[in-house]
Every structure is written in C-alpha cells, then in structure tokens.
Amino acid sequence: MSVWDGLTGQTAVVEALTAAAGAAALIGGPDGALAAARAGMTHSWLFTGPSGASRADAARAFAAALSCERAAPAAGPPGCGECVGCHTVLTDTAADLRTVRAEGLSLGVQDVRALVRDAASAPTSGRYRILLVEEADRLTDSAANALLKALEEPADRSVFLLCAPSVDDVMPTIRSRCRVVALRLPSVDDLVGALLRDGVDERTAHVAARAAQGHLGRARLLAAAEQARARRAQVVALPGRRGRVGACLAAPADLVGAANADAEAANSERDEAEAEALRTALGVGTTSSGTTGRTKRATKSPPKGKTMMVRGAAGALKDLEKSQKSRGRRTVLDSLDRALLDLAGLYRDVLAHQLGATVDPINPDAAAEVARLAAAATPERTLRRLEAVLATRDTLAGNPGLVAQLAVESLALTLRDA
Numbered sequence: 001m002s003v004w005d006g007l008t009g010q011t012a013v014v015e016a017l018t019a020a021a022g023a024a025a026l027i028g029g030p031d032g033a034l035a036a037a038r039a040g041m042t043h044s045w046l047f048t049g050p051s052g053a054s055r056a057d058a059a060r061a062f063a064a065a066l067s068c069e070r071a072a073p074a075a076g077p078p079g080c081g082e083c084v085g086c087h088t089v090l091t092d093t094a095a096d097l098r099t100v101r102a103e104g105l106s107l108g109v110q111d112v113r114a115l116v117r118d119a120a121s122a123p124t125s126g127r128y129r130i131l132l133v134e135e136a137d138r139l140t141d142s143a144a145n146a147l148l149k150a151l152e153e154p155a156d157r158s159v160f161l162l163c164a165p166s167v168d169d170v171m172p173t174i175r176s177r178c179r180v181v182a183l184r185l186p187s188v189d190d191l192v193g194a195l196l197r198d199g200v201d202e203r204t205a206h207v208a209a210r211a212a213q214g215h216l217g218r219a220r221l222l223a224a225a226e227q228a229r230a231r232r233a234q235v236v237a238l239p240g241r242r243g244r245v246g247a248c249l250a251a252p253a254d255l256v257g258a259a260n261a262d263a264e265a266a267n268s269e270r271d272e273a274e275a276e277a278l279r280t281a282l283g284v285g286t287t288s289s290g291t292t293g294r295t296k297r298a299t300k301s302p303p304k305g306k307t308m309m310v311r312g313a314a315g316a317l318k319d320l321e322k323s324q325k326s327r328g329r330r331t332v333l334d335s336l337d338r339a340l341l342d343l344a345g346l347y348r349d350v351l352a353h354q355l356g357a358t359v360d361p362i363n364p365d366a367a368a369e370v371a372r373l374a375a376a377a378t379p380e381r382t383l384r385r386l387e388a389v390l391a392t393r394d395t396l397a398g399n400p401g402l403v404a405q406l407a408v409e410s411l412a413l414t415l416r417d418a
C-alpha cells in the first residue's frame with residue numbers, strides 16, 4: 001500500500017508528485033536544494049480539478065510523501081504509506097502539518113494568519129512544515145492577501161498546498177506563485193476499478209460508477225448507501241411528476257426538505273457537542289437553567305470581572321452559532337447541488353436517447369423513465385430543460401435559504417412548461 005493508492009485515474013500527476021517528493025528528500029545533502037528545484041520542488045502548490053477529482057486527497061498524499069521516512073533513493077519512491085511520517089499525515093495528526101478547511105461559506109483572515117505563523121517556524125520532526133488549504137477558492141480577500149505575503153517570502157522549510165476547483169478560483173497573484181497540479185476527472189473505468197477493489201459487486205460497481213459522473217466519493221456512497229440510491233431514484237422520478245402547478249411545487253418542496261434533513265442529520269449532533277464544549281470551557285454552565293441562574297445572579301450584583309466574563313461568553317457562543325448556521329447553509333446547498341446534478345444527468349440521457357447517440361447512459365438503471373421522457377418531448381425541449389437545470393445550479397451557488405427554495409420551484413415550473 002502507498003499513499004498514492006487512493007488517487008484514482010491520476011497516473012501523470014502521481015508521477016510528477018513522486019518525482020518532486022523524491023527530490024525533496026535530497027534536501028540537506030550536497031547540492032540537495034538545487035536537485036530538488038530541478039525536479040520541480042517548490043514552496044507553493046495549487047491542486048486544481050473539478051469536484052470529484054480528489055484534489056485534497058492528492059495534496060494530502062503529496063504531504064505524506066514529503067514527510068515519508070523511507071524516502072531515500074535506495075528505499076524506493078517516497079510515500080510508502082506505512083511509516084510514521086506517512087501515517088500521521090494521512091490521519092491528520094502530524095506535528096508539522098496544519099490543515100485549514102472552510103467550515104462555512106468562506107475562509108477568514110484569522111485562519112490564514114494562524115497558518116502563516118506556523119509556516120514561519122521550523123519543522124519539528126519532518127523535513128518540511130506543510131500548510132494545507134483545502135478550499136483556497138473560499139478565501140476572503142483579506143485572507144488571500146495575508147496568504148499572498150507568506151507565499152512571496154516563503155520560509156525555508158515550509159510548503160503551502162492549496163486546493164481549488166480551477167486556477168481561476170484563486171487570485172492571479174497567488175496563482176502565479178504556485179506550481180499548478182491539474183487533476184482530471186476519473187473515467188468510468190477508473191471508478192469501476194476502484195469500486196471493485198473496495199469489494200463492491202460488478203453490477204453495482206458499473207451502475208454507481210456511471211451515475212457518479214467522475215466523483216469517486218459519490219460512487220462509493222452510491223454503491224454503499226441504500227439511502228443515497230433511494231434519494232437519487234426520487235430525483236430521477238421528479239420529471240415524471242409533472243402536471244398541475246400544485247403537484248409541481250410539491251416535488252421541489254420534497255427536494256429542499258430532503259436537503260434540509262441531510263444538513264440536520266450531518267450537523268445537529270456536532271453543533272450541540274461544540275456548543276456544550278464551549279459552554280464548559282467558558283464556565284457558563286452546561287444546562288440552560290444553569291446558564292439563566294448564573295446570569296441572573298451576575299445581573300443582580302455585578303462584580304465587574306464577572307459581568308465581563310458573561311458578556312464575553314455570550315459573544316463567543318453567538319459567534320459559534322453564526323459559524324454553525326453558515327455550515328448548515330452550505331450542507332443544504334451541497335445536497336441540493338447533488339440532486340440537480342442527478343437531474344441534469346437524467347436529461348442528458350434523454351437527449352442522447354432522442355438523438356440516437358451511442359454514448360453510455362449516466363443512469364442505466366432508469367432506462368424506462370428515460371425512454372418515456374424521450375418519447376414525450378422534442379430534443380429542443382429536452383435541451384431547454386437541461387439548460388434550466390444547469391442555470392439553477394448556478395443560481396444556487398452561494399444562495400442558501402429562500403432563494404434556493406424559489407430557484408428550485410421556478411425550475412420545476414420551467415421543466416413543466418419548457
């Protein structure tokens with residue numbers, strides 16, 4: 001097993017990264033820095049690729065290879081996946097690795113400042129201090145500027161690994177400082193191979209791989225989770241529920257409701273645990289009655305320090321609530337986006353059927369529904385519907401709440417009338 005095993009269909013990228021990590025291992029030896037630079041080793045990297053291309057996985061595998069303890073020329077290529085260096089990076093417990101993820105819709109300047117401070121200190125055990133930003137496209141302007149300063153004057157032993165959907169998603173000034181690693185979407189065959197290696201049966205592997213449209217994580221989910229399959233079947237059945245306006249609006253309500261349920265399931269336990277931990281840390285009581293009691297007493301006879309503590313605690317809890325809300329909105333949007341992608345895949349199949357194109361269907365399991373929809377409309381109408389679905393995806397990006405609800409409802413009516 002090596003750290004590269006999880007990177008499905010990325011042979012060229014793995015070769016380039018292995019070469020760079022191998023050269024980086026020479027650092028410290030005679031002319032090591034020169035040799036490393038020649039093999040393309042550099043301080044800042046930008047991993048790009050569409051959702052599903054595992055850019056964060058690629059960045060993490062590279063981080064592991066840079067930390068691999070068996071990375072000597074005699075011991076084979078770096079990234080054994082078994083040594084302490086590889087293992088701690090892969091499990092996100094390495095002392096020299098700091099990972100930043102956007103919990104909400106954006107990545108703020110505070111997170112980046114902490115990262116930049118880390119980058120300035122020498123590595124504790126590994127060769128490099130590695131700073132991994134999983135969603136560099138979500139950096140706020142001030143966060144991006146703080147990062148840019150660090151990239152302009154990199155510390156000797158620091159490596160920044162940024163991930164974004166495309167080079168256009170980060171500031172040009174940041175992009176120009178980075179070596180770009182472009183990942184491609186794995187093919188259906190790549191995905192089938194990965195699922196078969198997971199032990200999924202042949203038929204399920206083929207159905208899931210096609211439906212996942214290049215997204216390995218989603219393919220695994222489709223193959224494994226009966227619930228995900230049922231949800232997709234529900235979405236694929238949506239166009240069949242056309243008719244009166246009322247019926248049309250019930251379907252998107254289901255869709256948005258399901259997305260909200262997804263978010264609730266994913267976040268509620270975690271939200272409560274975080275709030276509880278914060279309340280305990282601030283000493284404001286762990287039950288609601290306890291909190292009220294203490295606050296009341298503090299109001300009655302306010303010793304100065306105590307009042308400030310309670311105010312500070314309230315502010316911290318409010319901040320936490322705000323970031324949790326932001327995370328929840330994002331989960332809803334992600335869930336809706338997946339559903340719309342399924343719907344777009346269905347209309348693509350309908351269009352292919354109508355045009356007699358000999359391409360593999362995305363939804364081989366929905367052949368009957370595809371044939372029925374194909375017979376009921378012209379290719380032009382199908383194309384209009386497909387475009388409406390894709391336009392709704394664009395509208396939804398970054399627009400949670402009521403806008404999402406209205407956009408999905410308006411889509412349902414367009415699909416009926418287009």
Ligand SMILES: [Zn+2]
Nearest residue numbers: 068080083086
């Ligand atoms: Zn290793």
